[in-house]
Amino acid sequence: xxxAGLSFFLISLFLAGCFLGNPRFAxxxxxxxxxSQITSNQQQVASLEAEVAAFQKxxxxxxxxxxxxxxxxxxxxxxxxxLATQIKVxxxxxxxxxxxxxxxxxxxxxxxxxxxxxxxxxASQLRKIxxxxxxxxxxxxxxxxxxxxxxxxxxxxxxxxQALDDNIADLRAARTTLATNRDKVTAAKADLLALQxxxxxxxxxxxxxxxxxQKLLTDTKNQESTYQNLIAQKKAxxxxxENELSDLQNKLNLIVHPNLLPKVGSxxxxxPFSRAFMFNCSKxxxxxxxxxxxxxxxxxxxxxxxxxxIYNGNGHNAIDISAPIGTPLYAxxxxxxxxxxxxxxxxxxxxxxxxxxxxxxxxxxxLYSHLSSIDVSKGQKLGTxxxxxxxxxxxxxxxxxxxxxxxxxxxxxxxTLRQFRGSTIGCADATMPVATLSAYxxxxxxx
Numbered sequence: 001x002x003x004a005g006l007s008f009f010l011i012s013l014f015l016a017g018c019f020l021g022n023p024r025f026a027x028x029x030x031x032x033x034x035x036s037q038i039t040s041n042q043q044q045v046a047s048l049e050a051e052v053a054a055f056q057k058x059x060x061x062x063x064x065x066x067x068x069x070x071x072x073x074x075x076x077x078x079x080x081x082x083l084a085t086q087i088k089v090x091x092x093x094x095x096x097x098x099x100x101x102x103x104x105x106x107x108x109x110x111x112x113x114x115x116x117x118x119x120x121x122x123a124s125q126l127r128k129i130x131x132x133x134x135x136x137x138x139x140x141x142x143x144x145x146x147x148x149x150x151x152x153x154x155x156x157x158x159x160x161x162q163a164l165d166d167n168i169a170d171l172r173a174a175r176t177t178l179a180t181n182r183d184k185v186t187a188a189k190a191d192l193l194a195l196q197x198x199x200x201x202x203x204x205x206x207x208x209x210x211x212x213x214q215k216l217l218t219d220t221k222n223q224e225s226t227y228q229n230l231i232a233q234k235k236a237x238x239x240x241x242e243n244e245l246s247d248l249q250n251k252l253n254l255i256v257h258p259n260l261l262p263k264v265g266s267x268x269x270x271x272p273f274s275r276a277f278m279f280n281c282s283k284x285x286x287x288x289x290x291x292x293x294x295x296x297x298x299x300x301x302x303x304x305x306x307x308x309x310i311y312n313g314n315g316h317n318a319i320d321i322s323a324p325i326g327t328p329l330y331a332x333x334x335x336x337x338x339x340x341x342x343x344x345x346x347x348x349x350x351x352x353x354x355x356x357x358x359x360x361x362x363x364x365x366x367l368y369s370h371l372s373s374i375d376v377s378k379g380q381k382l383g384t385x386x387x388x389x390x391x392x393x394x395x396x397x398x399x400x401x402x403x404x405x406x407x408x409x410x411x412x413x414x415x416t417l418r419q420f421r422g423s424t425i426g427c428a429d430a431t432m433p434v435a436t437l438s439a440y441x442x443x444x445x446x447x
Contacts, residue, residue, distance in 0.1 A: 415434060
């Protein structure tokens, strides 16, 4: 190999590395601009999230006050402001996700260009070496006029091989970065889709809250006395319903086999809310005295035993989880929708309101009630964590919450009180889940 040709190749290879291995100025400027926009969006998100937290403090403070029309309306109004702010947060996150995808796509294009150009440069130089340098290295060494010339020729050959090895290593590293960035784009697009779906839900939540507020104002004519009368009517109607239901529960000839149920503490069920919602609950222990926003436990709790007109002395047959109207609800376990219903369709029936019951394959049913909207239908197959509806305060509910019940499948029926014993009052014609007393299970035993 001739020394002049080899030196020319090394210089060319060095220059190729300088110009092709570093980002082009245009790419650097555009990438910097995108990053600035992402940083600005992130700062806005942080500021908006602080506003969301401030709204939550106001809601928690209102929750400790007496249940009046004004406090209820104020809670709904603040919830709507909080939701509007959360929508802005989501919109900023969507904008950031789009910018991230743009940034990664730009980087992918730059890497692909660099790889292509680098490969062409190497191929071109190798062709020139092959075409112009026909003398083998051993011949050059033997024909050298001095030992110094021979060492120079050998050293240049070593430099050539090292430069080629380095350039190949750079190409491999660029390909690895390219593959990584493509994976990041795929993940960013998935995040973007989730954010867009979340935005749709948040907008629906605002609509549900406004609808509940308007209905309350219409029903009460914005009068505190009318509101208190409405609550009294609900309690009286609920008492009659519970008496009827209790009688039915005691007479249902259904046998529950405990050995067919999952073991207590098995954790087969998930919380029917998003992780973000449950994380927020964990920070509000001072409000509820627990980490899960539970406002009413299962069984003979202090509240249930102090209010026998509501629970007929049998204790609370589910857990109540405080949740703003319009909070997305998810299936606690995969299964099939056994039935859905709305007891509010029967005048004077203050019970479950809008409800969904899912039957699972392990001997359990789960009930979700007081919903503002239902997103599933009877017979539909569901996966764990699939959206089933939005929380609300339909039925017997003086505040927004989810009534989450767990039942033994064997001891549960979907029927009306009229179907079973010819009842003609209250909720006689409202379709709902009913169960023998031994079929009511503590949800916390399985979450």
